[in-house]
Amino acid sequence: xxxxxxxxxxxxxxxxxSERVTRARSFRDAMASRRSCRMFSEDPxxxxxxxxxxAAAGSAPSGANRxxxxxxxxxSIEAKCAIRVAAEEEERAFYNxxxxxxxxxxxxxxxxxxxxxxxxxxxxxxxVFAQRRGGPDPDNxxxxxxxxxxxxxxxxxxxxxxxxxxxxxxxxxxxxMRFLNRICRRPDHEKPAMVxxxxxxxxxATIPAHALEKKSLEQIASWL
Ligand code: IYR
Numbered sequence: 001x002x003x004x005x006x007x008x009x010x011x012x013x014x015x016x017x018s019e020r021v022t023r024a025r026s027f028r029d030a031m032a033s034r035r036s037c038r039m040f041s042e043d044p045x046x047x048x049x050x051x052x053x054x055a056a057a058g059s060a061p062s063g064a065n066r067x068x069x070x071x072x073x074x075x076s077i078e079a080k081c082a083i084r085v086a087a088e089e090e091e092r093a094f095y096n097x098x099x100x101x102x103x104x105x106x107x108x109x110x111x112x113x114x115x116x117x118x119x120x121x122x123x124x125x126x127x128v129f130a131q132r133r134g135g136p137d138p139d140n141x142x143x144x145x146x147x148x149x150x151x152x153x154x155x156x157x158x159x160x161x162x163x164x165x166x167x168x169x170x171x172x173x174x175x176x177m178r179f180l181n182r183i184c185r186r187p188d189h190e191k192p193a194m195v196x197x198x199x200x201x202x203x204x205a206t207i208p209a210h211a212l213e214k215k216s217l218e219q220i221a222s223w224l
Contacts, residue, residue, distance in 0.1 A: 031160060032214075037168035037197075038112070039205040040122035045167050045198060050124055053161040053198075060154035063145030068134055069154050072184035074125040079183060083127075083195070084119035086179040087172070091116060094175060109210035118170065122199035127180050128155055129190035141189060151193050162198055168205075170197040 015023070054071050062068060074080055091114035095104070119125060130151045133141035144150075155171070162169050172195040180192040 030164060034159070034163045034169075035207050035211060036170050037199075037201045037205055038118060038170055039202040040118045040168065040197065040199040041202040042121055042123065043200040044123050045200065049162070049165050049167060050126070050198065053158050053165065053167075054126070056161040057154040057158035060150065060157050062150035062154070063147065066131075066134055066142075066144045066150075068131040068144040068147045069151050070129040070131060070186065070190060071158075072127040072129065072180075072186065074127060074184070075123060077120070080120045080122075080125060082183050083125060083180070084116055086183065087116055087119060087174040087177075087195075088114055090174045090176060090179070110208045116172070116174075118197055118199075119172070119195075121202070122197045124198040126158070126196040126198060127184050128193045128196060129180075129184070129186050130193045131190050133189045148193075155194060155196065158196060162196075167198050168201045171195075172197055 050073060054073070057069070057071065058067065060067075074083065095114045099107075128151060130147045131144055132147055134144050135142040159169050159171070174195070177192040177195075180186070180195070181188065181190065186192075
């Protein structure tokens with residue numbers, strides 16, 4: 001029989017509806033000020049901040065509670081440099097044609113290109129791996145479920161926590177990114193999902209105006 005003990009629901013702190021609205025709006029406003037940062041400084045961010053953000057990510061709901069994620073936290077200059085070199089090689093192929101013109105047109109308002117100095121400059125790179133299979137016995141790994149969705153939710157919580165802590169982030173997705181398994185020494189059944197770059201913005205940091213164009217509530221939601 002599976003382990004199926006049930007514990008009483010632990011009530012959330014009591015709030016009035018008006019307090020709920022206030023708190024929801026305040027979190028909305030905090031998150032609305034998050035911007036993707038592409039120019040970082042070398043200024044350090046305490047490891048305790050990263051640990052707390054990873055713990056928040058690890059609290060995410062996941063398919064069958066399998067928690068199908070692994071976070072390789074990179075701060076050594078050697079590993080950051082190896083990631084930069086390998087990522088830029090893929091990005092050069094991407095921007096020199098592999099992406100296709102429609103994709104490159106979509107990216108042009110962001111002003112991105114193949115050079116990724118931030119991969120070496122920012123103090124932390126969190127390489128997120130999605131575990132297609134997992135479990136306690138490495139010789140008998142079990143299928144995981146809704147892996148992409150679960151990892152996406154965990155990464156959202158990670159980004160939200162870092163933003164709350166006043167740390168700038170970028171979701172970086174070199175394509176293809178299998179080289180990350182080699183550098184981070186992760187097994188083949190783990191698929192790299194994204195690199196979350198974390199640090200403080202550089203003095204030269206800018207935001208593409210395009211990034212401020214957010215869809216309205218009417219555009220993103222319908223009520224039935
Ligand atoms: N991986 C590339 C391209 C890129 C793709 C998307 I979709 C973006 O939103 C941003 C960039 C890069 O990092 O430049």
